[in-house]
Amino acid sequence: MMKTRNNKAWFLVLPVVISVAFSAIIPLMTVINYSVQDIIGPDQKVFVGLDWFKEVLRDPDLHGAFLRQLLFTLVVLAIEIPLGILIALSMPARGWKASLSLVLIALPLLVPFNVVGTIWQIFGRADIGLGGHFLASLGIDYNYATNPLHAWLTVILMDVWHWTPLVALLCYAGLRSIPEGYYQAAKIDGARAWATFRFIQLPKLSGVLMIGLLLRFMDSFMIYTEPFVLTGGGPGNATTFLSIYLTKLAVGQFDLGPAAAFSLVYFLIIQVVSFVLFTLIQRNSNPTATKQGTP
Amino acid sequence: MKAALPQTSNVQTRRIRPPFRVGSVMLPLYFMLLLLPIYWMITMSLKTNEEILAGFSLWPQKLTFEHYHEIFTNRAWYSGYLNSLTYVGLNTVISLVIALPAAYAFSRYSFQGDKHLFFWLLTNRMAPPAVFLLPFFQLYQSVGLFDTHIGVALAHLLFNVPLSVWILEGFISGVPREIDETAYIDGYSFGRFFFRVFIPLIRNGIGVTAFFCFMFSWIELLLARTLTSVDAKPIAAVMTRTVSASGMDWGLLAAAGVLTIVPGALVIWFVRNYIAKGFAMGRV
Numbered sequence: 013m014m015k016t017r018n019n020k021a022w023f024l025v026l027p028v029v030i031s032v033a034f035s036a037i038i039p040l041m042t043v044i045n046y047s048v049q050d051i052i053g054p055d056q057k058v059f060v061g062l063d064w065f066k067e068v069l070r071d072p073d074l075h076g077a078f079l080r081q082l083l084f085t086l087v088v089l090a091i092e093i094p095l096g097i098l099i100a101l102s103m104p105a106r107g108w109k110a111s112l113s114l115v116l117i118a119l120p121l122l123v124p125f126n127v128v129g130t131i132w133q134i135f136g137r138a139d140i141g142l143g144g145h146f147l148a149s150l151g152i153d154y155n156y157a158t159n160p161l162h163a164w165l166t167v168i169l170m171d172v173w174h175w176t177p178l179v180a181l182l183c184y185a186g187l188r189s190i191p192e193g194y195y196q197a198a199k200i201d202g203a204r205a206w207a208t209f210r211f212i213q214l215p216k217l218s219g220v221l222m223i224g225l226l227l228r229f230m231d232s233f234m235i236y237t238e239p240f241v242l243t244g245g246g247p248g249n250a251t252t253f254l255s256i257y258l259t260k261l262a263v264g265q266f267d268l269g270p271a272a273a274f275s276l277v278y279f280l281i282i283q284v285v286s287f288v289l290f291t292l293i294q295r296n297s298n299p300t301a302t303k304q305g306t307p
Numbered sequence: 308m309k310a311a312l313p314q315t316s317n318v319q320t321r322r323i324r325p326p327f328r329v330g331s332v333m334l335p336l337y338f339m340l341l342l343l344p345i346y347w348m349i350t351m352s353l354k355t356n357e358e359i360l361a362g363f364s365l366w367p368q369k370l371t372f373e374h375y376h377e378i379f380t381n382r383a384w385y386s387g388y389l390n391s392l393t394y395v396g397l398n399t400v401i402s403l404v405i406a407l408p409a410a411y412a413f414s415r416y417s418f419q420g421d422k423h424l425f426f427w428l429l430t431n432r433m434a435p436p437a438v439f440l441l442p443f444f445q446l447y448q449s450v451g452l453f454d455t456h457i458g459v460a461l462a463h464l465l466f467n468v469p470l471s472v473w474i475l476e477g478f479i480s481g482v483p484r485e486i487d488e489t490a491y492i493d494g495y496s497f498g499r500f501f502f503r504v505f506i507p508l509i510r511n512g513i514g515v516t517a518f519f520c521f522m523f524s525w526i527e528l529l530l531a532r533t534l535t536s537v538d539a540k541p542i543a544a545v546m547t548r549t550v551s552a553s554g555m556d557w558g559l560l561a562a563a564g565v566l567t568i569v570p571g572a573l574v575i576w577f578v579r580n581y582i583a584k585g586f587a588m589g590r591v
Binding site: 016018019022025029031032035036040043046099102103111113115117123131132140141173177178182184185186219220230258261262263268271 | 333334337338340341342343344345346347348351359360363365401405406408409411412413415416417418419421422424426428429430431432433434435436437438439441442443445446461462464465468469472522525526527528529542543546547557560561564567568571572574575576579580582583584586587588
């Protein structure tokens with residue numbers, strides 16, 4: 013079925029465009045303004061061209077934050093995607109058990125970001141937390157506030173706890189859409205479990221996995237509140253991810269110019285990666301586009 | 308507990324077995340990890356502060372509701388919940404009302420610049436918060452929306468509207484076009500068709516979308532905190548400020564945290580059968 017070409021459809025889209033543009037365009041213009049000006053006082057600004065961009069691209073602290081951010085995103089994606097698939101495969105398909113699993117799995121997604129940080133802050137402390145206490149009783153000197161490795165493990169575990177459910181729910185929806193006949197055919201062919209997964213389930217999941225990858229990439233790359241509440245970026249700079257560093261720069265030191273310049277670079281990186289993923293999703297989810305010729 | 312997670316996943320991926328057998332080991336283990344931190348927060352909210360700091364116990368020795376009592380009787384606390392619920396509700400209604408026609412347009416028509424427009428809508432979820440907060444604050448203050456419920460609701464449209472359009476478009480594309488055409492042939496006007504025929508057909512999709520708007524608006528803190536000071540201050544911001552001012556009142560912090568999970572948990576129960584499909588943007 014082909015879509016009808018009709019430019020009047022713009023009228024249906026207009027309210028959305030206006031309401032989003034209201035909050036999107038003026039702040040973006042302001043950030044662009046910051047990035048090319050040196051703000052000395054309330055009414056004193058000097059146009060500095062691309063100086064801030066040159067400066068931030070040479071800032072070693074920023075490189076550090078960027079690398080940490082990249083590492084963090086890669087690690088959480090590498091854990092959350094396979095783990096999410098696995099959980100979806102293990103979930104009961106129907107009945108009250110399926111409903112209960114869905115509700116329990118969705119629970120972490122409904123927790124406000126700062127409360128996620130608070131939950132893990134409490135849980136991981138050796139004096140009052142269950143997790144910290146358990147590790148201490150095993151003789152492990154665990155302290156996420158002073159040991160960078162422990163801080164990293166805690167932040168990663170927190171993110172896995174918080175967002176694996178998203179991947180699991182996506183995959184669960186994908187798996188439920190596979191017709192029973194596919195499995196019967198696989199059984200008749202004598203396919204082993206691995207083959208069934210590799211050639212029936214995984215291809216069917218590719219569409220939802222793309223969506224999961226897109227959402228998880230965007231959100232993990234901009235993560236701010238959860239690690240900020242948990243570790244405040246420390247110990248030292250160990251868990252100072254990009255957003256935390258930029259906030260320190262913009263709000264703490266009031267270096268708006270460099271912070272704005274890098275925000276734009278940051279924004280652009282996220283957009284380019286997301287555009288690639290989004291294009292793949294569109295291609296995946298529009299089987300109609302390939303079947304246009306058939307009646 | 309902490310290091311065990313990545314290892315389990317490695318072992319398990321190497322030997323995928325039929326779902327039911329993997330599930331019997333893997334799922335309970337995962338649910339334990341999932342629920343333990345939440346359980347711990349609930350336990351803590353029912354303990355006195357002395358007990359929390361004095362020693363370790365798996366459940367409250369002296370059950371107390373003093374922290375909850377404090378929250379429900381102190382205006383500074385409970386008004387935070389009311390504020391959050393107000394702007395979240397406003398945001399959900401506005402998002403749905405404007406996203407429905409747009410999603411219909413994206414699903415049924417092609418028009419000048421539709422692909423770019425859709426991606427542009429999505430890019431608004433990708434603005435890194437740090438530097439964008441200040442101009443946001445200035446903008447909302449200059450138009451008189453600072454510290455109002457509607458102001459926060461409008462700001463949250465930035466990420467909820469694109470998402471709603473995306474989810475609804477997925478659900479709408481699942482409805483055959485023939486239904487639209489038949490209705491037009493039968494002499495329905497667009498408005499009558501949309502409200503009488505179409506909306507009832509996709510009501511599951513609308514329910515799920517409402518849930519997602521609720522959820523993302525409820526858990527967002529940075530914008531909500533930046534755009535409010537007193538009158539519309541969200542509960543999450545009340546938590547961070549009050550607690551740091553009075554030292555670390557762990558019990559109260561835990562109780563407030565528990566109460567922020569309750570509305571979401573209630574809403575999940577109502578949409579449990581569609582929630583997975585919603586996460587897949589209606590696309591399966």
